[in-house]
Amino acid sequence: MSVYVGIDVHRKRSQVAVIDQDGQVLANRNVNNGVTPILSVIGGLPPDAVAAVGMETLTNREREVVALVAHGLSNDEIADAMVLSPATAKTHVSRAMIKLGARDRAQLVVFAYQTGLVTPRAAG
Helix, strand or coil: EEEEEECCCCCEEEEEEEECCCCCEEEEEEEEECCHHHHHHHCCHHHHHHHHHHHHCCHHHHHHHHHHHHCCCCCCHHHHHHHHHHHHHHHHHHHHHHHHHCHHHHHHHHHHHHHHCCCCCCCC
């Protein structure tokens, strides 16, 4: 199964297509408002696959921010670590949440772990 996602952030619109191994289109939907989670279109996929598809929609900078959120950093701490303004860090977090359909920062952490973007640290 393949999932193709096209996102136009400025127009707050996306298109999601899910195609099976035989080339049959299982879903092809336009999402015209930025609030509707893209992931709801592909909700029948296993959680790890859904998370991986969502992560592919992020820019490298947004992925880096999600990893820092997963490590427990606040927006101010992310800004310091990435040498950004706090407002820019907050924007990156917000855009990642919108693209992934995450309700809160905790869901960003779940996505980061499900996709292997971050891994648990060894105890000790």
